[in-house]
Amino acid sequence: MDKTDISKAQTRVKDDAEPVLLGELENYVGFHLRLAQSASFKAFRRLTGESSLRPGWFAVLAIIHHNPGITPMALSRASGRDKSTITPVLRELLHEELVRRSTNPADKRSYALFLTPAGEEKLAHLAACAAEHDRELDEIVGDKKQEMIRLLRRIVAVLD
Amino acid sequence: MDKTDISKAQTRVKDDAEPVLLGELENYVGFHLRLAQSASFKAFRRLTGESSLRPGWFAVLAIIHHNPGITPMALSRASGRDKSTITPVLRELLHEELVRRSTNPADKRSYALFLTPAGEEKLAHLAACAAEHDRELDEIVGDKKQEMIRLLRRIVAVLD
């Protein structure tokens, strides 16, 4: 409790000019992780502008590019999204003809994913935005970047 | 492109056993930020179990606790959520009588927020979970914690 005058504290509006106290939140990694992720995401979207890119697209296209023939399940794991989240993203990408799939004779449940030439082109554009965005982040974290990525990766490895 | 045999590469399924290549994503802070935030969030929910807590609740309750009389707008800024996201959270908290509000005579558009005794109790429970969760994170980041938080805060300050 931060007010001593209890009778008044019950109704008095906190002055907007006073700084907001975060208490224990101040020292919680999880809290700052959420704020930073949200800020980074918004900044990325600002950069790409209106240019028709759902936020999931970039990672998905990049992963397919680097792993031609990857299955939706493997893609889901690599991109850190649930398989049920990947389904509509792929439907959209297939519909836009940015991605192509071929059935897997060895396992009829599954299929293999590839980028079309249009998909490669789209990826190139998004990659330029992503590179620019990451340059901003690089400037912020400076020479601590590798350390930062190492720690983030550890969080994922241990908690996930 | 990672396959040289083009004619086959067009349809061959990538073996699930092969490691997935992330390419440039590997070195993007933003990408790992998202994965880590998602992992941390899931871990927190695992800890709190079914116990009826919308994820927004903890931060909101804690901030009101530390800033009695805070307005919804200031709360929205401090918690990093849009004002339109705060509205339904507050409606729920008011309905559950965990939060109480009093009108602001100086500005009739706004009002002041306070925790009820039940709200304080609820917060105490959630705080215990959060503390436990953060202990896990502490172990992962070790002595780099302050550095980590400093960097995350910088990302928010610069990009937001």
Place this chain on the structure above:
DNA sequence: TCAAACTGGTTTGATACAAAACTACATTGA
């Protein structure tokens, strides 16, 4: 002093996401 611009909060609409239930196929083991 009062119209214009601004601000706090709510509503509405759209999107992203996960969890669980489901379908179709595949693997296992008695």
Place this chain on the structure above:
DNA sequence: TCAATGTAGTTTTGTATCAAACCAGTTTGA
């Protein structure tokens, strides 16, 4: 060999979130 179990992908359902439009009250400046 075939029933039980497991796995890939989809559908359904529920929630969190933001943005934009909106309303009411406040501030500004001519």
